[in-house]
Amino acid sequence: MDLFWGVLYLLLFPGFLFLLFFGLLFEWVDRKVYARLQNRVGPPIFQPFADLIKLLGKEDIIPGNVDRALFQYTPLIAFAAVMTPIFNIPLWSARALFPLQGDLLLALYLLSIPTLALFVIGWSSVSLYPLVGGFRAATMLFGFEVPFILTCLSGGVVAGSWSISDVTTYMARHPAVMLLLLPGFVIALLALEAKLERSPFDIPHAETEIVGGTLTEYSGKKLAVMRLVDDIGMVVGSSLIAAIFLGGFLFLDKSLIWSGTDFTPFINFMLYIAKSLFIVLLLALVRTLFARLRIDQMLDFSWKYLATGGLLQLFIAVVYAGALHG
Amino acid sequence: MKESIVIPIGPQHPCFKEPMRLDISVDGERVVDADIIISFNHRGVEKATEARTYIQNLYLMERVCGICSHSHATCYCQGVEEILGLEIPERARYIRSFIGELERIQSHLFWIGIAGHEIGWDTLLMYTWKDRERVNDMLEQISGNRIHYAMNTIGGVRRDIREEDRESLKRGLEFLEERAAYYVHVITEEETFLKRTRGIANLPTELAKQLCAVGPTLRGSNVKMDVRADDPYAAYEDLDFSVVTTDTCDVWGRGFVKASEILQSIRMCNQVLEELPGGDIRVKAPAKVPAGEAVSRYEAPRGELIHYIKSNGSNMPERIKIRAPTLANWLVMSEMLKGVYLADVAIVTDAIDPCLCCSARVTITDRSRGERRVTTLDALRRRRDGRTGVA
Numbered sequence: 001m002d003l004f005w006g007v008l009y010l011l012l013f014p015g016f017l018f019l020l021f022f023g024l025l026f027e028w029v030d031r032k033v034y035a036r037l038q039n040r041v042g043p044p045i046f047q048p049f050a051d052l053i054k055l056l057g058k059e060d061i062i063p064g065n066v067d068r069a070l071f072q073y074t075p076l077i078a079f080a081a082v083m084t085p086i087f088n089i090p091l092w093s094a095r096a097l098f099p100l101q102g103d104l105l106l107a108l109y110l111l112s113i114p115t116l117a118l119f120v121i122g123w124s125s126v127s128l129y130p131l132v133g134g135f136r137a138a139t140m141l142f143g144f145e146v147p148f149i150l151t152c153l154s155g156g157v158v159a160g161s162w163s164i165s166d167v168t169t170y171m172a173r174h175p176a177v178m179l180l181l182l183p184g185f186v187i188a189l190l191a192l193e194a195k196l197e198r199s200p201f202d203i204p205h206a207e208t209e210i211v212g213g214t215l216t217e218y219s220g221k222k223l224a225v226m227r228l229v230d231d232i233g234m235v236v237g238s239s240l241i242a243a244i245f246l247g248g249f250l251f252l253d254k255s256l257i258w259s260g261t262d263f264t265p266f267i268n269f270m271l272y273i274a275k276s277l278f279i280v281l282l283l284a285l286v287r288t289l290f291a292r293l294r295i296d297q298m299l300d301f302s303w304k305y306l307a308t309g310g311l312l313q314l315f316i317a318v319v320y321a322g323a324l325h326g
Numbered sequence: 327m328k329e330s331i332v333i334p335i336g337p338q339h340p341c342f343k344e345p346m347r348l349d350i351s352v353d354g355e356r357v358v359d360a361d362i363i364i365s366f367n368h369r370g371v372e373k374a375t376e377a378r379t380y381i382q383n384l385y386l387m388e389r390v391c392g393i394c395s396h397s398h399a400t401c402y403c404q405g406v407e408e409i410l411g412l413e414i415p416e417r418a419r420y421i422r423s424f425i426g427e428l429e430r431i432q433s434h435l436f437w438i439g440i441a442g443h444e445i446g447w448d449t450l451l452m453y454t455w456k457d458r459e460r461v462n463d464m465l466e467q468i469s470g471n472r473i474h475y476a477m478n479t480i481g482g483v484r485r486d487i488r489e490e491d492r493e494s495l496k497r498g499l500e501f502l503e504e505r506a507a508y509y510v511h512v513i514t515e516e517e518t519f520l521k522r523t524r525g526i527a528n529l530p531t532e533l534a535k536q537l538c539a540v541g542p543t544l545r546g547s548n549v550k551m552d553v554r555a556d557d558p559y560a561a562y563e564d565l566d567f568s569v570v571t572t573d574t575c576d577v578w579g580r581g582f583v584k585a586s587e588i589l590q591s592i593r594m595c596n597q598v599l600e601e602l603p604g605g606d607i608r609v610k611a612p613a614k615v616p617a618g619e620a621v622s623r624y625e626a627p628r629g630e631l632i633h634y635i636k637s638n639g640s641n642m643p644e645r646i647k648i649r650a651p652t653l654a655n656w657l658v659m660s661e662m663l664k665g666v667y668l669a670d671v672a673i674v675t676d677a678i679d680p681c682l683c684c685s686a687r688v689t690i691t692d693r694s695r696g697e698r699r700v701t702t703l704d705a706l707r708r709r710r711d712g713r714t715g716v717a
Contacts, residue, residue, distance in 0.1 A: 038452035128333055132668070199446050200518055208341035208444045208672040210333075291518040292446025294669045295355060 023231030060220030150310030171247030405622035482608025541629020
């Protein structure tokens with residue numbers, strides 16, 4: 001029976017199918033908001049689904065001189081890595097499906113794998129534009145990863161636990177702490193924007209500079225998978241931020257029972273969707289507002305402002321935790 | 327030893343709207359050297375003019391370029407009128423200026439959008455291009471066409487600005503003025519735009535003069551030079567405007583000049599609508615042009631445009647030579663590209679607002695010997711008739 005439920009969790013909910021559906025839905029929300037902010041109509045809701053199906057049906061070309069194994073399997077590894085953290089993030093109750101002691105660190109680690117995958121792809125493509133794109137992705141990694149980790153960890157420091165579920169529970173019980181973590185929220189949001197390689201940080205696939213960037217040599221199914229990695233990265237990334245920084249205000253800690261049925265999971269799940277949609281909207285707004293930074297400017301910005309802010313946030317968290325527990 | 331990779335940009339590349347190629351040698355992200363290869367789009371317009379009558383050439387001239395169609399047609403007409411000794415009516419002069427300025431507005435709005443796209447800011451592209459629709463609509467209202475207005479003829483213009491259009495044109499100009507002022511504000515204030523354009527691709531005043539830059543590229547390097555002011559044609563002698571220059575000498579300066587020129591153009595258009603003199607819009611011109619030659623200058627949106635026309639007494643020209651502004655700006659571009667980041671190549675290239683269809687030349691590349699030379703049409707004919715082999 002456990003096996004049955006395990007497969008169900010993996011494939012249906014909150015695993016593959018759920019993430020697939022939500023990733024494509026979030027992509028649509030992002031594209032639509034982006035378009036409306038630019039005076040455009042934007043795509044219809046089925047467009048991301050249609051794009052995916054079309055790409056899956058297209059010819060899959062593997063260039064002659066690529067490193068075949070790396071070229072073929074890196075997308076799958078990135079795909080698996082980016083999906084896994086969803087099992088550690090609380091979606092409908094304060095407890096995630098498979099909470100671990102230290103799953104916050106695990107999620108941060110797994111979420112950085114797609115960027116490394118892009119570097120490997122750039123390397124294995126043996127082509128100029130992917131190579132430059134891959135180098136850029138790897139260079140950028142040092143810029144955004146540090147502030148992202150610092151701010152996410154400050155959530156853990158405040159709650160006194162490295163488990164995402166514990167952090168959410170703590171936030172739900174002490175909503176005021178969220179204000180303390182507000183700078184961290186902004187920094188994590190910008191770092192996530194960079195992590196997902198969206199404008200103004202879309203440097204590794206800057207169209208007007210290096211054409212398709214890292215994914216220039218990809219086509220068909222593999223390209224579809226890499227696009228899904230982006231979409232699912234958006235879902236998982238925004239869920240993680242929602243769980244750590246927006247846990248408190250919008251989370252029912254007590255159970256809500258109405259005529260014999262417990263509605264708490266349902267309401268909490270809806271709240272989770274609202275929170276992550278809110279984050280996607282903010283991400284789309286950032287994408288609309290700014291011109292793409294150059295790689296040196298991006299690193300400059302991350303180290304000067306984001307990393308410093310992240311350290312400051314960690315310091316605040318440590319002081320708070322020390323005052324509370326110490 | 328420093329190793330550099332050569333990154334080919336073009337002939338087909340998202341950063342160019344027309345085919346051209348840049349061989350960029352990069353050391354990491356820095357551009358060490360840039361090799362500009364143009365002429366993927368040679369159409370032989372100059373030669374084609376020699377087999378057409380002066381009236382037929384009007385249509386050909388208009389199609390030298392899509393964005394500055396009025397510039398080429400006006401420049402050509404001015405040249406032919408000079409040989410004929412034809413004085414065109416006052417009203418025609420004003421209408422030529424009016425259309426010319428509307429064209430400048432749409433061309434500069436077009437540029438701001440493309441510049442936004444080059445630095446990954448598509449929002450700016452969508453905004454400016456939406457507003458550009460309004461100018462195109464106004465041009466359509468007057469001429470019946472959005473791009474190729476076909477307003478010019480030898481001896482004047484073909485269509486009048488009607489009294490009943492005056493109000494809606496004024497409203498359109500009002501709208502554009504508001505938007506243009508907003509874009510000047512955006513360009514001067516928006517932090518990421520400044521980050522990507524300020525201090526990039528410096529072109530000192532002296533170098534700009536030495537390499538004969540033209541148009542906004544030159545004025546962005548603080549040289550006050552504009553054919554409209556220096557050698558007025560059409561109605562510019564009677565119109566009030568100031569030549570915009572900046573002393574920043576960078577990509578931002580070139581952009582700022584273009585955005586500010588929109589405001590100047592709107593000022594001139596309003597003045598034309600106020601002071602448009604009455605009378606005929608054209609005089610009759612003879613079909614045959616006496617032998618002679620003329621050089622005609624025109625300030626196109628991208629800079630000084632020169633047409634040289636030589637007639638031989640028949641109804642077809644002997645020779646027409648077009649010096650498009652982009653051709654004059656290639657030299658400074660290759661200079662500007664040195665030392666910038668790879669990421670800046672797109673915006674630096676775009677800063678001169680290259681218009682390739684105007685400036686294509688035939689270049690032969692010999693891969694085996696690694697040399698490149700410009701060829702003549704005769705040599706091309708010989709090659710067609712004789713052996714092939716040189717790629």
